[in-house]
Amino acid sequence: MYRVVVLAGGKGQRLRPYTENLPKPLLKIGSKTLIEYVMSNIKRAGFREIIIATGHLGEQIEGYLGNRWNGIKIEYYREKELEGTAGCLVKMREVLDENFIVVMGDHITTIDLKELYNTHRSRGAMATITLKNHNVIIEYGVASISNNHIERFEEKPTYTFYINTGIYALNRAVLDHVKVGDDFAKDVFPRLLKLGYKLDYYLTDEFWADIGRVKDYEFFRDQLSMIEVFNILK
Numbered sequence: 001m002y003r004v005v006v007l008a009g010g011k012g013q014r015l016r017p018y019t020e021n022l023p024k025p026l027l028k029i030g031s032k033t034l035i036e037y038v039m040s041n042i043k044r045a046g047f048r049e050i051i052i053a054t055g056h057l058g059e060q061i062e063g064y065l066g067n068r069w070n071g072i073k074i075e076y077y078r079e080k081e082l083e084g085t086a087g088c089l090v091k092m093r094e095v096l097d098e099n100f101i102v103v104m105g106d107h108i109t110t111i112d113l114k115e116l117y118n119t120h121r122s123r124g125a126m127a128t129i130t131l132k133n134h135n136v137i138i139e140y141g142v143a144s145i146s147n148n149h150i151e152r153f154e155e156k157p158t159y160t161f162y163i164n165t166g167i168y169a170l171n172r173a174v175l176d177h178v179k180v181g182d183d184f185a186k187d188v189f190p191r192l193l194k195l196g197y198k199l200d201y202y203l204t205d206e207f208w209a210d211i212g213r214v215k216d217y218e219f220f221r222d223q224l225s226m227i228e229v230f231n232i233l234k
Contacts, residue, residue, distance in 0.1 A: 002049055002100065005103070006105050007088070010106070014214070015213065021057075023057040027106075035061065035064075039065075039072060043070060045117075051074075051096075053092070062076050077091070082181075084187070086178045087178060087181045098172050099169065099171055099172070101113055102169075107210055120170075130202045133203075134163040136158070136159045141154065168184065
């Protein structure tokens with residue numbers, strides 16, 4: 001039974017032209033592909049068996065990693081069409097552990113997946129969402145208005161939000177409320193809250209980066225390449 005699922009089936013449309021002929025998880029940041037960073041963090045947590053959901057150009061991922069990578073046994077589930085970040089799990093339900101982790105194949109992070117898993121199990125949660133503090137600085141003065149007058153004024157305030165990292169620990173019972181095509185954030189979690197279920201969270205300050213847009217990819221690619229060159233030349 002698999003305890004970690006890696007979602008790697010997206011088309012990476014926001015990263016074109018880089019993803020026209022290459023699946024997003026195989027884009028390189030420095031000397032490693034995105035999915036190798038994902039796999040390294042999984043291995044660091046002590047997990048040794050995973051299932052990867054592939055789709056768009058998935059045969060390239062399967063050919064690149066094979067069925068074993070640095071001691072991690074890999075099985076693949078190939079989406080024939082887009083089934084959603086949650087929807088694809090419905091068809092692999094029988095091979096999933098009672099509690100399992102879902103990660104994205106295009107994130108770079110040092111989040112401790114073992115601690116997330118243990119926290120989730122100790123609380124007996126149906127779903128545990130990994131959250132991270134994200135500060136947004138407003139570069140202007142902000143006014144609060146009511147009854148045709150200004151009640152409060154703040155100069156360049158900073159607002160803090162809890163953002164979804166796309167890393168989840170789930171009980172298999174969640175899949176009773178999932179259908180093919182569903183997305184976790186857009187469909188499943190709002191549905192569970194509407195039905196009265198409590199969603200737990202795991203708050204982290206570990207490094208996490210979503211390589212979802214061209215500017216994000218180019219920034220991290222260039223930064224890490226520069227660091228690697230520096231280490232070679234020093």
